[in-house]
Amino acid sequence: MQPLLLKGGRVIDPSRSFDQTADVLVQDGKIAAVGPTLGTPDGVEVRDVRGAIVAPGLVDLHVHLREPGNEDVETVASGARAAAAGGFTAVCAMPNTDPVTDNQAAVGFIVRQSLRAGWARVHPIGAISVGQQGGQLAELGEMVGAGAVAVSDDGRPVASSHLMRTALEYARTFDIPVADHCEEPTLASGGVMHEGLVAARLGLKGIPAAAEEIMVARDLLLAELTGGHVHLCHMSTRGSVELIRRAKERGVRVTAEVTPHHLTLTDRACEGYDTHAKMNPPLREDADVAALRSALQEGVIDCIASDHAPHAYDAKEAAFDDAPFGVVGLETAFGVAHTELVQGDVLTLPELVARMSTIPARAFHLPGGTLQPGAAADIVVLDLATSWTVDPARFHSKSRNSPFAGRRLCGRATLTLVGGKVVHDAGAATP
Amino acid sequence: MAVEVLELAHGTEHLVLIGIQRRGVELAERIAKLIEEDEGVVVPRGALDITLYRDDLETVGPKPVIGPTHLPGELTDKHVVIVDDVLYTGRTVRAALDELADFGRPRRISLCVLIDRGGRELPIQADIVGKVVKTAPGDRVDVLVEELDGRDQVDLIRGAPSGVAA
């Protein structure tokens, strides 16, 4: 592979608190050197990235790639391609596929599909329970052996506290986190949006904040009981934030994520029965958005994850009750986060890079999230100067269900490298 | 006109006066009062709103307020005299005839108008006419009555913006 020199960009590497104008030399798939005005070895390709940001590739702990089972909507390859376009070099695929990714063979399949596709790295997450049925514990050890980086029954909450306890205890041997979709099923049953004033007005069944908070509290208590690592998916309420804050003060092993949409939208987006605002957990209220933003700022919530959830183009063309939950997010996550959080003075740019790359990589013990010489060359070049309009028709994802269609955003990936290989180059034809 | 109505109807025995909403109702009322003063007989009278029988709902849009329709009992075997302010295309009278047919079968129906401005689009003629006025299609004839408008007056407004009292 031809060596590549990224010349003159602002290099931000939160893993070393590095933030200065520098060159980055990529050789043999690894980061060979980072420093001001590096020399130009023979045969090197030089990319002038002055004015742009060079950062470790973004890492998304929560995506749904729908393969196997629903390949019309997304595949490992199309999802990984969308990830690369969004600046992500690694994503973690949830196991609610059909059949469920609940054994080593299924995990191995995802790994092979990812390698064959060759875009962003796809790390499988295995199921906690067989068939995500909430009963028998799945073979965690074998799944980890095949490449699983975490376990989760996401898409379905873990209703049984006994199962959650067992998973947290058993997962300690393999040092993987147990990721939970926190939702008390009897409280949330039949709900389609946040239980609040908008739901009262629209006549839609609400999901109360307490449905999430009860399970957050339970999971934190069980993590404390077992010493296991719990990862709380897509936090949405101010109450959850407070519970996590107190647990972290007690030293509970917890990490938590929040999505770009929960950081920027409220239940008002459901007005007019807009099914693109239907997601689970639901969009909450202004006070929740404010609490989630400060939690991210303070580190109570560790990272941003997209919860990329593709659906067929016509599935959302339905009455609100009948439409599926979920939105795509890989190709808008950075733009939304940068526009709303960095330009909105919630986070500094290095803090945002940390919360979308270094910190999530560490949470799931993934390679990446660093520009340390010697590390794999998973790198993103970000253009923060040009604003662009979200046009779902131009997504690389197979699906279009975005709540941000038509939004003017500032910040997007122009170049994405995985293991030194260019997987996305906005300035060139599709590689 | 009241005298003409009496002549036409051969007296008041079977006579019913029906005014078309809105100004026809007032005119019918006045004719009835005059007959009452002269003959000492109370003539049954009614009001008809033909909005729901118009054939141009698509083009003019629904009228925001539909006036009341009330008829003085059975119409069968009566001599109904329809009273309206202005006779123009004839479509209002056509609608009134349709509507009256849904209420009964009068022995005879006659038409009495204050102004005949010509311009008929249907083969309809008035039996009694207060005044014939020659008009062009762009003109407007406004009948004002004291009960509704504060004064009795007929305005002929030519297609051009400037108005001339007739």
Place this chain on the structure above:
Amino acid sequence: MTAALDKDLVGLAPLSAEQIRLILDTAEPFKEVSERPIKKVPALRGKTIVNLFFEASTRTRISFEFAEKRLSADTVNVAASGSAVQKGETLVDTARNLEAMRIDMVVIRHPSSGAAEFLGRRIRSNVVNAGDGKHEHPTQALLDLLTLRDKFGRIEGLKVCLVGDVLHSRVARSDIWGLLKLGAQVAVCGPRTLLPRRIEELGVTVFEHVADAIQWADALNVLRLQLERMEAGFIPSVREYYRVFGVTAERLEKAPRPLTIMHPGPMNRGVEIDSRVADGPHSVILDQVTNGVAVRMAVLYLLAGGKPELADAAKRGGGPGGPPD
């Protein structure tokens, strides 16, 4: 005609007070049409209307059908049972099929909130909401308003309390919007399990006890209690519901003035309402049914009106009595 209606009637929330008054005023002459020997006017002759009922509803469907027939429209009834819907056709496909048949209006009843608005945005025909999920039932609220206006001569300043299952009631939501917009004071009363959270923020008062509501109100609208609410655990039993929240003759005796009693029907006698109350001298429940036809005629008539641009063109040259002759 600033008060003219939009293409569809999906609810009272989007309407202005002027638009609501326009419908009520237009309904007045239609009451008289139903008293005529031939209860039919040709206003909607040649119009085709589909009554698309995804939920069983005898009385609303019949009321709409009478309204349509008395306006001389051609009507087709499509009920959920046996229709393509049960064979898995989506609402959007149903909409496209109706559009392809070039119908003029759709009256839709659907179990999902927002279904009428969804349909209205996808077809050119006028859409009338005959009840969507727990969202709105605008013609029911309009007939409630007309009945109250007949009885009291005004809506402004009236104190109206909705009693019962507000949470699952589309009638309640439409009533709240309509009454508030016309200047009434609105309260709700029922078990907290059957009141939407934060309902106070819509501008209504909440009474925990029916006795308090009776002391306060000029009129009660007693909502139907669906018996499946008991199975879903919202109330312990129908028997207890009647004892705690039933509108009974004994409770009404303590009212400072006679209360007008309304019910959207169909009634569960001895569950939410005492038969003596339903059949009593202050019940206007059957007037509501009569007014239902008039209100629906008014809505269909107003929506059927031509395209605004044509109306404007036709209005040019009209005298004070309206369009020329």
